[in-house]
Amino acid sequence: MADRDGLIWLDGEMVPWREAKVHVLTHTLHYGMGVFEGVRAYDAEQGTSIFRLDAHTQRLINSAKIMNMPMPFDKEVLDEAQRMAVRENNLKSAYIRPMAFYGSEGMGLRADNLKVHVMVAAWEWGAYMGEENLTKGIKIATSSYTRHHVNVTMTKAKSNGQYMNSMLALQEAVAHGCDEALLLDVDGYVSEGSGENFFMVKDGILYTPELTSCLDGITRKTIMQLAKENGLEVREKRITRDEVYIADEAFFTGTAAEVTPIRELDNRPIGRGSRGPITEKLQSQYFDIVHGRSPSHMDWLTPVA
Ligand code: PMP
The missing domain is CATH 3.30.470.10 (Aminotransferase class 4, branched-chain amino acid transferase, N-terminal domain)
Structure with missing residues (x-):
């Protein structure tokens, strides 16, 4: 580079x-x-x-x-x-x-x-996980690496050294034929991906982990706001990996990853094993907003010229 x-x-x-x-x-x-x-x-x-x-x-x-x-x-x-x-x-x-x-x-x-x-x-940097995966969804695995504890590193800071943990987890996931890792916190609850926040949908409710060990993601905040504007209930709570196995939909959010559907966790298909309808709706609203195609939230865009 x-x-x-x-x-x-x-x-x-x-x-x-x-x-x-x-x-x-x-x-x-x-x-x-x-x-x-x-x-x-x-x-x-x-x-x-x-x-x-x-x-x-x-x-x-x-x-x-x-x-x-x-x-x-x-x-x-x-x-x-x-x-x-x-x-x-x-x-x-x-x-x-x-x-x-x-x-x-x-x-x-x-x-x-x-x-x-x-x-x-x-x-210039295109889709972080590949254009195709924005539709198809990615295959992920629970990591053997634990996410940072709040008293080991400062989880609210986006700091360089924290990404050793992310890289270990991602490289392990890739070595096992997956696209991304799902890291759990020290208590065994879902935290986040190596560079993304996690969401899942169950019975029409959107769930995301509380901000304990995961980064306070800006895309996370954006998606939570869009979901509420759509009348969708959003709950921040501790999530276990088996809850994810039986979720209807799951996706990652991040500036690089944007809104990336998750089709499989630990060899178990999530929902129907492809991008779910709520994920698709939030993803398409997100892309409309970032490209200035939506009249709402124009204040989120700062022209460079
Ligand atoms: N978690 C981690 C560990 C990250 O590196 C990122 C990317 N910054 C995110 C979550 C998502 O944050 P954001 O939506 O602000 O990019």
């Missing part, structure tokens, strides 16, 4: 893509203490627009606060950096990656006297 044309926003300046480098003694590279976001810009009716920019930037700022990293840029600058990263690379649609990380000024775990740097890159 490093060898391409384009510009990356780094500490307030647009730097040529190939020159946006750090030293091997970069602190975050060694210990994983850093915070980041995953944001998408869509080719919307009113021009390329970032979906829920405000919520993403606020979560980045909150993540830094949780991890005790002083954020050197204010919200307006961070918002504009993300718009610039899309605009100046002439992208019609994009995945945007802002990250705050410690520099190479020292190596101790005290992390005093370290500078916090911020970068924002943007590039």
Whole structure:
């Protein structure tokens, strides 16, 4: 990914893509203490627009606060950096990656006297789990890896080091012929996917795990709001894996994964083993909104121009 044309926003300046480098003694590279976001810009009716920019930037700022990293840029600058990263690379649609990380000024775990740097890159990225799976649904497996406990890492922060756990789980799932993992919390209840929040439908009610060990996902919040606007009852509760086996529908949500149906968990088909009707409705409303095709929630779109 490093060898391409384009510009990356780094500490307030647009730097040529190939020159946006750090030293091997970069602190975050060694210990994983850093915070980041995953944001998408869509080719919307009113021009390329970032979906829920405000919520993403606020979560980045909150993540830094949780991890005790002083954020050197204010919200307006961070918002504009993300718009610039899309605009100046002439992208019609994009995945945007802002990250705050410690520099190479020292190596101790005290992390005093370290500078916090911020970068924002943007590039074209299609459906995270493949276009076909948005219709067909994915096959997932319960992970042998447990999701973070609230007192081991800070689960409300989207922090770099947490993704070791995600990668272990995802690679295990893929090695077993699945598309994604379903991680359980320390008590054995459903938490989330390696990079997505989990939802299931049973008897017309939408269920999602409480925000204990899972990330407070922006797509999760979006889907919960759309469901309520559709008159659908939404319940946040502890969910067991056997409840998922006998659910009518299930899906994952995330900025990258968008709304991805789950067709199978642990070799058991969910519902009829394909995308369910409630999933399809929420998914299509989500795509209409992000592409500016829906008159509702236009305030969730920030044009980059
Ligand atoms: N959980 C995890 C672990 C994630 O990495 C993500 C992606 N940011 C999500 C959930 C979904 O969050 P969002 O909808 O804000 O992208």
